[in-house]
Amino acid sequence: MASSNQSALKHVSNAREHLYEELQNLPLIIEKLHQQDVLNSYEVSLLEAEPEKYNKTSKILTWVMNKGEEACYQFLKILDFERKSVLPKLQSSMQAGKPHAWISQFSFRDEPEDDYIHGPTSCHELQNFLKTNAKIFLDQQWKQSTHFFGGTAQEKFTYIPLVLDTDTEKNKSLNKITLKSNKSKKPRSKKLRSYIPQDTYKKSPKDLLDSQEKSILLVGKPGIGKTSVVRQMLYLWIERHDKKHDFMFYFDKNILSNISNISNLENLLLDTFLMSNAHLREKTGEITQYPQEHSENVTLIFDGISDFHDSRILQRVMQHDILPEAKIVITCRPETEDDEFFDWPTCKVYVQGFSEESIYDYFTQMPDQDPELVNSVVNNPALFSLCHVPMYASMVSACFSHCTSEGAHKQCTATELYIRIIAFRGMEIRN
Missing domain, CATH: 1.10.8 (Helicase, Ruva Protein; domain 3)
Structure with missing residues (x-):
């Protein structure tokens, strides 16, 4: 951010009258001001006890401005980082200009941004909770899948690279009769090896996780490795140690079989995963709002789903009616990929097994x-x-x-x- 001698106090003061109406999500603003030591615990308790939004906003602005230039600077910094949550949508405007344009007009100091923690604390608690439970889930599934080895298999989830083919036309139009005719001229050993796929595309679960694709359909026959691919995506998300505030919700067949009656996003994302956490369940409204406002930081994986017909909420998620910027990953078998409900992906990937x-x-x-x-x-x-x-x-x-x-x-x-x-x-x- 560019250095500037621009007064933060003056910038807040000039927009004060408009901020009374424009500021949103006051609990998040209060929490961030407390984290930055602009407000003390006593002031926070007074604000939390104030029922009227106008009075609460007035106290925030008055106290921040009375604390001087640095307090106003931290306040503007919070509005800048959290603008999607605390400022109105772009179609709403202030008398002196749109609030997003107003905050953009202020020139912040050159300083590292790594020390700023985005979003409410409860959402970070949710992220940690999801990662902890996902790790337990992967470990349990891994132990279950390897118990036939008599305890000799590795204890931790292990991913062996699978061939991921994005050539849709080749996979859809492969002439099996011609292929069989060509193979008949080869020695038997070569015929057998010809069934083993070659990894020409070199795609990996990490590529799928990091891609800009928002709708990914993983297609493959039973046992070919679809679940291994999406569980590796889940594992990679768990192992991330950066400060990116994102969420991954993994729905396997067991979960999917119990959500036909779910009608809203809160039930889908939170009731499904937070049954055992009373602390987070008390904050469901707050931690549901953030993923909706920052849906670009949400990934939903539906592993093994075969029918959207009976679930309106799943149809809306898949069609990006809700969580419009979320990454949706679905696994299915070849016989269902042409269903009209799967005619939506921006990226179709065929899982072909081991090379x-x-x-x-x-x-x-x-x-x-x-x-x-x-x-x-x-x-x-x-x-x-x-x-x-x-x-x-x-x-x-x-x-x-x-x-x-x-x-x-x-x-x-x-x-x-x-x-x-x-x-x-x-x-x-x-x-």
């Missing part, structure tokens, strides 16, 4: 098993090809983790693999 490199990574990084297991899979073209689908890779790895060293070396077909899995499952149930 050859990722298959190697999976068997070397995921479970802590005998290294010879990798050779057993690599040297078995049928199994190696099958493992481009993460669900099957997990089945192969879990099955082999219970094999003796001699058993792991035995060649087996996919059918024999299934028989082994069923046999081991039967033994587990009997034990």
